[in-house]
Amino acid sequence: MERVIMNGNTAAAVGAKLARTQVTAAYPISPQSQIVEVLADFVASGELEAKFIMSESEHSVMASLIAASEAGARVFTATSSQGLALMHELLHWASGARLPIVMVNVNRAMSAPWTMFCDQSDIIAQRDTGWLHIYCEQNQEVLDSVIQGYKVAEKIMLPVLINMDGFYNSYTTEPIDVHDIEAVDDYLPPYDPPVKLDPEEPRTLHGGTGPHLFAEMRYQNWEAMQEALPLAKEIDEEFGRLFGASYGLTEAYRCEDAELILVTAGSMVGTLRGVVDDYRAKGERIGMLKIRYLRPFPVREVCEALKPAQRIAVVDRNVSVGMGGVFWQEIRSAAYGTEVAKKPILGFIAGLGGRDVTPASFDEIIRIARTEPRQDVPIWIGLKE
């Protein structure tokens, strides 16, 4: 193991290298481009034995990765925003085809208006494509999630989408532990799919399926996703034992006796962690729930973590226009019928299009969340009057 200063983009590429990715297809888009550039360097220098395909669009990227994965290769790519959106129909295909593809999304707000900056509206829009969704707080977690992601994906045969926040993670350098590749090899065995494209034994894949057969196929996706919940936890714990860091499906931070629990995901978690410590130092009972897995959604864990709270505030860096932040909806939906649902669960929209979410932003959120009654609509933070 060596400790290296690198940004989130490099960490993602190093993660893919340590996982011995065999095929990368890529199309550049900021703020992701650096990931595949670094990977291209690895391939060019021979550090990574892989095929690097320069594609003409993100749609083709995913199409070629689907084919490579069907052929039995461990595959990787990264994208952002409009690029992720362009892949949309193939994201469904990848999960329906049960392919353990791992992809990093460096999030960036969806245009229009045109923007390069961070928010989660791009990845949130892909929530229902049948992929596992992991939201990372910091760069080490990105690297580790890529390695863990393959292990989970290849056990249950579903693809994994890993989110890091554009700029806050992608372009921010942090000291990163680069694990020994031999240790990673022990943790993550080579990919050996139960069935793969084979010219010696040709098969038709994913052909026309009538109403008498389809639902059971989709139900098996559901089952696999349910299975992923305990499995991902177990795999994360094993990772912790071997490499010293584990992240859980969620993380309840100083929640045990918290009166107010703030729920969020991505790089805002890091900021909020410090804010919680500050409030605790003043004796105020504030806690934080970090959501790492959005799919499968750890309903029980979430409800358990939120139990002590009198009030709950969900901070979303995305908005489903017409309803509110998606994490807010998820929490309320998970809480349905439990004790948690009886408490005010307030939704906050913050940090859209790359606007900074500072400790002062959380001060404002905490102030409002402590007093406001339950509301139907989200509260926009830092909005000009």
Next chain:
Amino acid sequence: MTKKSKFEIRKPPPGVSQAQESITFERLEEYPYKSVALASTRANLTGLWRYWRPYFETKRAPCDAHCPVGNRIVDYIQTLLDGEWREAATILRSENPLPAITGRLCHRPCEVNCNRRQYDERIAIHDVESVLAEAAYKPPVLVGVDEPRSVAVIGSGAAELSLAHFMALLHHRVTIFEPGDQLGGELRYGRGARQLPDGLLDAEIARIVEDRVAVEQRKVEMAELEEEFDVVFGSVGGPEHLVLRVSGHEAPARTWDSELEGWLADGGVMEGAVIETPSLVSEAIGYGKWIALILDAGWRGLDAVETLRQIAVGADERIVSLSKYAALLQGAEWNQSEEVVGYDKLNLDLLEPATEVTQDMVQRGLTSVTSRFAGEDDVAHVLSEAARCFSCGRCNDCGNCWIYCPDGVVLRVDGEYEIDYDYCKGCRVCAAVCPRGVISVIEEEEWNE
């Protein structure tokens, strides 16, 4: 039945592995974890969805369509590129009795119309023709006639030699009457003669005459031949006057040219003016060939108009093909459309790179070309020109259709391509990716009609 693991793929029940039967699952545990076919999907005849029907159709290249002689240029160039020099020379000689001459003296409408000219530079077809003219070949063998006719040819310029050559091939008795010392007429004494290396013309004439054509070196009068010969053709009173007399009323009733039509109907005489350009050597050859084939068709009881329609090249009924006529006489089909593949019909985005000319290819050419008129440099040059040929309208086995067919229903069997219509959905990708316009499409309904 219970699966050993959730990722196990069941084997299909006995009997349904290839047959057109489908499998269904009664219980969840019977399902495969992903949608892989457990048996053949051939039961689903997706070709039934087809609206457009693609089919392979050899067409005409512009070079062919503009050759007054009726040469099969793309055929001989591509055959030569395949290393089949003897076969290529046979194709060349089947249409053109004087390729060594036309290769040097023709005004080259083929090259003017070459599609490659719009891309970078035209193919030096005349060089290919000149060199290939020196290769060994096999003379064509044509269906015999019950009643051979007697043909007198006066003079021995390009038109006369051409008519003599084709009449002899068609089994008629031909005599050339040449008043001069040597055969060749304008080819020997005209403006272009000095461009021909010494001995080249003699060699070409010898190939025509061989032992098939009688030669009498004396001056004759039209009148003295008319009684003895069924046909008298040739220059009388100077090279600009070509005369054709056909005895009786056996000449074809109708032809392409209204003036000629009236003339043939009379069984009469056509003089100079009708033959517009005998000064161009290739047009003179084409004219001699045209007269020979049309008269022969009439003698064999064929309708002249119908025959012309069937043996014409491109859209021009003044150009005729002996290969097509030979097929017609044999009752064989000639699978080539006369649609001309122009530059706009090519898909040059998907053109394969030109074949690289190797020393082996040159050596192979040299074993076939044994002549003082063509050396190693000429063979190498001609091969590199052949390699640049787009092969317009003629499949050259580039494989694009086979590679790009999204359903894998373009089949390649022994270098020949077929379409499996049971499963072809008619997307037309094959037609779009063919660089040379070989694949046509037709509405399925129209095809069925």
